Amino acid sequence: MAEFSFELDDDQKAVRDWIHGFAADVMRPAAAEWDEREETPWPIIQEAAKIGLYSLDFYAQQYFDPTGLGIPMTMEELFWGDAGIALSIVGTGLAAVGVLANGTEEQIGTWIPQMYGDADDVKVAAFCSSEPDAGSDVGSMRTRAVYDEAKDEWVLNGTKTWATNGGIANVHVVVAVVDPEIGSKGHASFIVPPGTPGLSQGQKFKKHGIRASHTAEVVLDQVRVPGNCLLGGKEKLDERLARAREKAKGGGERLKNAAMATFEASRPAVGAMAVGTARAAYEVALDYAKTRHQFGRPIIDNQGVAFQLADMRTRIDAARLMVWRASWMAVTGKPFDSAEGSMSKLFASETAKQVTAQAVQILGGNGFTREYPVERMHRDAAIYTIFEGTSEIQRLVIARTLSGVQIR
Ligand SMILES: Cc1cc2nc3c(=O)[nH]c(=O)nc-3n(C[C@H](O)[C@H](O)[C@H](O)COP(=O)(O)OP(=O)(O)OC[C@H]3O[C@@H](n4cnc5c(N)ncnc54)[C@H](O)[C@@H]3O)c2cc1C
Secondary structure (H helix, E strand, O other): OOOOOOOOOHHHHHHHHHHHHHHHHHHHHHHHHHHHHOOOOHHHHHHHHHOOOOOHHHHHHHHOOOOOOHHHHHHHHHHHHOHHHHHHHHHHHHHHHHHHHHOOHHHHHHHHHHHHEEOOEEOOEEEEOOEOOEOOOHHHOOOEEEEEOOOOEEEEEEEEEEEEOOOOOOEEEEEEEOOHHHHHHHEEEEEEOOOOOOEEEEEEOOOOOOOOOOEEEEEEEEEEEEHHHEOOOHHHHHHHHHHHHOHHHOOHHHHHHHHHHHHHHHHHHHHHHHHHHHHHHHHHHHHHHHHOEEOOEEHHHOHHHHHHHHHHHHHHHHHHHHHHHHHHHHHOOOOOOOOHHHHHHHHHHHHHHHHHHHHHHHOHHHHOOOOOHHHHHHHHHOOOOOOOOOHHHHHHHHHHHHHOOOOO
């Protein structure tokens, strides 16, 4: 088991500095342009692919870092660069993790490389779970997957929404209902291979923030996928469904705990994204406060400004510590007895919203314009308290975990 340390080792520092260089030199200068264009920044993804920063190998290395700090460190630096572009780069990872977590070795080997493509022909992937009537309430999902035994094919029908890279992805991972009688336990995930008839992009959303990241509806109309596109395979699904149906006999708690543990382990990554955006805005505000003069002195000479900066930095560091703790717990197999993963996401995402708002205030009128990046960072930060479970859902999970009461 890896020793816990607050200090990154030399290899980690080298990787962090390398990502930081890309974020500072390639992402930052392009951030305002792609935010205005509201399009996927393909040339930047390609640049990242050329240097190995957009690749299965790189993310696998970070994912399996025995200290747990590889992914949070990567997310913080990329999202420090720019949140919209960063989500275009890491969005594929959502789908890849879905396959890594549930797929067979053969499925992992077949589909994850096709999600990334290569430096000459980059591809992206999408993870499609949310639906118009099933956001926080995943149990209300309606997209159906029906098995056609004669052809060994699954037939998918439904409408997904809010899918990052939805419709432009080479590979879509779609969560669908296979047994409507047992709520979210009757869900399964499917690969929809490139060019499958019946899958189309619906509305593309015009968003408040992270506008360089493509978000759209995905419509599934009689989409037929081969039997081997069911992640984990039919045998495993049948076993899992049988266990879920025996919930009344006591098997349900174990299933619920397994799903909870997966969320607890993935949420700190979103917390790290939020830390990156918050840090970026804080740095701009600190510089500005030192150079902007009013009443014959730099505005940072006023406690009213300096104390805000002190609070901003304190919250950012606290958020990072919570994210690192939860990431370390995930990789070392510690039980999330107090929902520490959800805590880290809750605290970091609320911090990003608060800190970016303070940064706008410290820049005064300039903070309110698109001439300065804090305006964009403030819009971007609003996503962190919404996706991967809203702040209210994090509080619900934390409160239920701490109390054992099924609070509503
Ligand atoms: C930019 C963006 C990208 C996304 N990317 C993806 C993606 O790639 N794949 C994917 O599957 N999904 C994605 N999502 C969807 C995202 O996960 C959902 O938006 C989120 O889960 C919230 O669901 P909802 O929008 O339906 O809100 P709702 O669930 O309708 O919630 C509305 C409000 O009610 C509150 N609320 C709901 N239930 C409760 C409760 N029990 N107690 C207290 N408050 C409650 C919520 O906290 C929220 O404030 C993305 C969303 C966005 C905006």
